[in-house]
Amino acid sequence: MIDLELVTIGTELLLGQLLDGNGAEIGRMLAERGVRVTRRTSVGDDEASIGAAVSDALKRTGAVLTTGGLGPTRDDVTKRVVADLYQWPLEFDATIWDALVDRFAKLGRTAPASNRSQAEVPRGAAVLSNRWGTAPGLWLEGPPGLTIMLPGVPREMRELMRHEVLPRLASRAGTAIIRSRTLRTTGVAESKLAETLGLVEDELKPLTLAYLPGVSGVDLRVTAWGLPEDDARERLDAAEHRLRQSAGEWAYGTDDDDLAEVILGLARQRHWHLAVAESCTGGLLGGRLTAVPGSSDVFVGGVIAYDNAVKTRELDVPTDLLAAHGAVSEAVARAMVEGVAQRFGAELALAVTGIAGPDGGSPEKPVGTVFVAWRVGRRVGVSRVVLPGDRNEIRARAAQSALYLLYRALHSA
Amino acid sequence: MIDLELVTIGTELLLGQLLDGNGAEIGRMLAERGVRVTRRTSVGDDEASIGAAVSDALKRTGAVLTTGGLGPTRDDVTKRVVADLYQWPLEFDATIWDALVDRFAKLGRTAPASNRSQAEVPRGAAVLSNRWGTAPGLWLEGPPGLTIMLPGVPREMRELMRHEVLPRLASRAGTAIIRSRTLRTTGVAESKLAETLGLVEDELKPLTLAYLPGVSGVDLRVTAWGLPEDDARERLDAAEHRLRQSAGEWAYGTDDDDLAEVILGLARQRHWHLAVAESCTGGLLGGRLTAVPGSSDVFVGGVIAYDNAVKTRELDVPTDLLAAHGAVSEAVARAMVEGVAQRFGAELALAVTGIAGPDGGSPEKPVGTVFVAWRVGRRVGVSRVVLPGDRNEIRARAAQSALYLLYRALHSA
Numbered sequence: 001m002i003d004l005e006l007v008t009i010g011t012e013l014l015l016g017q018l019l020d021g022n023g024a025e026i027g028r029m030l031a032e033r034g035v036r037v038t039r040r041t042s043v044g045d046d047e048a049s050i051g052a053a054v055s056d057a058l059k060r061t062g063a064v065l066t067t068g069g070l071g072p073t074r075d076d077v078t079k080r081v082v083a084d085l086y087q088w089p090l091e092f093d094a095t096i097w098d099a100l101v102d103r104f105a106k107l108g109r110t111a112p113a114s115n116r117s118q119a120e121v122p123r124g125a126a127v128l129s130n131r132w133g134t135a136p137g138l139w140l141e142g143p144p145g146l147t148i149m150l151p152g153v154p155r156e157m158r159e160l161m162r163h164e165v166l167p168r169l170a171s172r173a174g175t176a177i178i179r180s181r182t183l184r185t186t187g188v189a190e191s192k193l194a195e196t197l198g199l200v201e202d203e204l205k206p207l208t209l210a211y212l213p214g215v216s217g218v219d220l221r222v223t224a225w226g227l228p229e230d231d232a233r234e235r236l237d238a239a240e241h242r243l244r245q246s247a248g249e250w251a252y253g254t255d256d257d258d259l260a261e262v263i264l265g266l267a268r269q270r271h272w273h274l275a276v277a278e279s280c281t282g283g284l285l286g287g288r289l290t291a292v293p294g295s296s297d298v299f300v301g302g303v304i305a306y307d308n309a310v311k312t313r314e315l316d317v318p319t320d321l322l323a324a325h326g327a328v329s330e331a332v333a334r335a336m337v338e339g340v341a342q343r344f345g346a347e348l349a350l351a352v353t354g355i356a357g358p359d360g361g362s363p364e365k366p367v368g369t370v371f372v373a374w375r376v377g378r379r380v381g382v383s384r385v386v387l388p389g390d391r392n393e394i395r396a397r398a399a400q401s402a403l404y405l406l407y408r409a410l411h412s413a
Numbered sequence: 414m415i416d417l418e419l420v421t422i423g424t425e426l427l428l429g430q431l432l433d434g435n436g437a438e439i440g441r442m443l444a445e446r447g448v449r450v451t452r453r454t455s456v457g458d459d460e461a462s463i464g465a466a467v468s469d470a471l472k473r474t475g476a477v478l479t480t481g482g483l484g485p486t487r488d489d490v491t492k493r494v495v496a497d498l499y500q501w502p503l504e505f506d507a508t509i510w511d512a513l514v515d516r517f518a519k520l521g522r523t524a525p526a527s528n529r530s531q532a533e534v535p536r537g538a539a540v541l542s543n544r545w546g547t548a549p550g551l552w553l554e555g556p557p558g559l560t561i562m563l564p565g566v567p568r569e570m571r572e573l574m575r576h577e578v579l580p581r582l583a584s585r586a587g588t589a590i591i592r593s594r595t596l597r598t599t600g601v602a603e604s605k606l607a608e609t610l611g612l613v614e615d616e617l618k619p620l621t622l623a624y625l626p627g628v629s630g631v632d633l634r635v636t637a638w639g640l641p642e643d644d645a646r647e648r649l650d651a652a653e654h655r656l657r658q659s660a661g662e663w664a665y666g667t668d669d670d671d672l673a674e675v676i677l678g679l680a681r682q683r684h685w686h687l688a689v690a691e692s693c694t695g696g697l698l699g700g701r702l703t704a705v706p707g708s709s710d711v712f713v714g715g716v717i718a719y720d721n722a723v724k725t726r727e728l729d730v731p732t733d734l735l736a737a738h739g740a741v742s743e744a745v746a747r748a749m750v751e752g753v754a755q756r757f758g759a760e761l762a763l764a765v766t767g768i769a770g771p772d773g774g775s776p777e778k779p780v781g782t783v784f785v786a787w788r789v790g791r792r793v794g795v796s797r798v799v800l801p802g803d804r805n806e807i808r809a810r811a812a813q814s815a816l817y818l819l820y821r822a823l824h825s826a
Contacts, residue, residue, distance in 0.1 A: 014452070016439065039462065041455075304716070304717065310714040
């Protein structure tokens with residue numbers, strides 16, 4: 001295990017206008033490779049603070065990773081400050097500049113002169129090539145210690161970590177690691193899940209178990225601390241197996257598995273197509289499905305039927321049905337799913353209608369009431385759920401509930 | 414203005430299993446009262462790290478606020494470490510213990526002996542009474558400086574900040590405050606915007622300007638530091654005015670304004686309705702619009718036309734047009750927007766077709782190529798944009814670009 005400190009740079013972090021998501025994500029990525037973050041410091045965009053934070057960290061730990069302050073604007077000063085600490089002069093790097101000019105050209109633009117500062121490199125630093133943005137990462141190793149500088153844009157930070165930083169650190173980190181595995185569940189409340197898993201928790205020791213509830217369900221994270229990689233993997237496999245036994249049909253995947261992706265995979269095996277009809281989710285379900293690369297061979301499309309007239313005209317929901325039951329009803333959800341399946345000629349279909357709030361609730365149908373209808377071949381089912389949260393949480397949970405019901409129906413198909 | 418450092422304590426923060434929401438929230442609360450957070454340090458639950466972090470902060474700044482490590486378990490060591498720094502012995506406080514016993518009694522339980530440590534107070538410290546949990550806050554003022562200790566449970570931290578810490582700090586901070594305003598822009602790259610605003614930046618002094626790029630555009634944040642409230646507001650008004658002049662039609666709102674909400678507001682004034690036809694965004698545009706409470710009086714719905722057959726059947730896009738130009742083309746975008754406007758009887762319409770990747774690009778139409786068509790009354794326009802990022806960023810940027818083009822068209826309508 002090696003130790004390292006993080007320095008995250010940005011006045012908005014101190015003012016609390018931005019959560020330090022980069023700091024957390026880097027912590028997770030490093031832990032998985034057996035690199036321990038011993039301290040994280042956040043400072044504003046000023047030279048004195050950045051200089052002091054990096055210099056203190058190098059004195060204490062000998063290794064530091066910074067994010068932020070590498071952009072083209074005047075408040076981006078990290079590189080200059082760190083170069084000064086190493087007493088390495090900044091030099092213009094034509095390779096970086098050419099790549100930057102190319103990048104702009106592909107977007108049909110000319111690289112502005114203000115970006116030239118991004119092509120400057122402290123003499124002696126290794127350049128971590130950034131194919132995802134304009135600011136390259138930098139790797140400085142010399143008398144004061146190891147300094148790794150990454151841009152603060154989350155995606156660029158993430159890709160540079162994955163492709164440049166982690167491989168370089170891995171060779172130094174040794175064999176003990178910190179590793180987690182997440183079993184993803186949905187369709188069950190945290191307290192009910194905790195009741196069901198109560199006794200399992202002791203069996204998992206020395207692994208630790210955390211419950212992480214969110215709009216897509218409750219994730220169960222098991223962590224092995226400081227074990228050799230093979231041992232950790234074996235114990236995590238056993239823990240996952242044990243948790244799956246108890247969580248039963250609530251468990252739909254592990255780690256980064258997405259329920260939309262799981263469903264598309266199941267449908268693809270059967271050469272089935274999927275269409276959606278959305279009222280209260282307003283496109284979120286389509287958005288979830290089309291977020292998956294290659295979804296177009298299964299997902300054909302859908303209708304966002306926000307207005308009742310659209311439900312009638314585009315989904316053939318009878319007006320008298322709407323009048324008799326209201327738009328948020330089992331009967332209308334069923335008519336929507338039949339309508340979209342027939343119009344789009346899809347073997348699989350989902351329909352969602354509900355009350356996302358903040359207004360529109362009633363004693364019989366409070367805010368959060370959602371009807372989900374699914375169709376698999378000729379089988380049709382409708383479920384009523386009442387979902388907690390604000391408007392956006394209810395909508396996100398409604399999309400996840402719809403996917404979950406289709407997932408269960410597909411499993412028994 | 415007074416300066417203060419934050420020390421947030423918890424191994425889970427360094428491992429990235431928990432975002433430092435407390436650190437951000439305290440930063441916001443303090444800024445509003447004119448207390449500047451000059452540095453935030455996160456350390457694990459071990460005595461040496463906590464001691465070093467608090468002691469360094471006191472030496473640098475003379476004032477520090479900690480959260481976490483005040484619970485009843487063995488890894489809660491903050492109080493002991495800080496008492497040692499002040500060389501103040503811990504003493505049992507019967508008043509705290511009695512309140513704790515009461516609290517447990519109300520829940521029908523007996524206070525466990527392990528909670529006794531929570532009733533210990535460094536001699537000389539003021540107790541910040543915690544009616545929302547078991548660990549009181551502590552206020553230490555003496556030779557090394559000011560140390561404020563709060564529990565890490567967000568609600569307890571928040572209530573203690575509000576009722577105990579902020580009133581005590583307010584009397585020292587005077588009337589100066591830190592206040593920001595954000596001007597939201599879109600449709601322009603950060604570097605281009607920086608070039609345009611280059612000279613304005615100097616005019617804004619002593620206010621500072623930060624560029625915050627994201628998938629919805631570049632936010633410009635101006636901050637007034639340590640000014641009296643009226644003076645700050647006046648200067649921020651002037652700065653916003655000056656930035657709006659330079660940013661021109663790129664600026665669409667301030668602070669939390671959302672472009673979808675702005676558009677719905679403009680359409681509502683004219684009693685117009687809006688429909689969307691989405692290919693590569695797959696529902697995201699509908700999702701953005703329906704995220705706004707009360708959107709149903711303007712937004713009627715749309716078609717997710719992912720498959721070409723859907724474009725023809727549900728949006729009347731001629732098959733020969735698709736064959737001649739391809740689905741990602743100016744002609745098809747135009748046909749989609751005409752189709753959805755007519756079918757849905759909407760005065761306003763948007764259509765998006767593009768290549769979100771990772772596959773499907775070509776030299777003429779690389780990944781990121783998106784055609785957006787808008788319709789306002791009888792006027793129709795189509796724009797081609799090439800958007801950077803991965804699949805999800807391209808899709809999010811495509812939705813934002815579509816909203817932006819409609820916004821511009823509405824402005825000149």
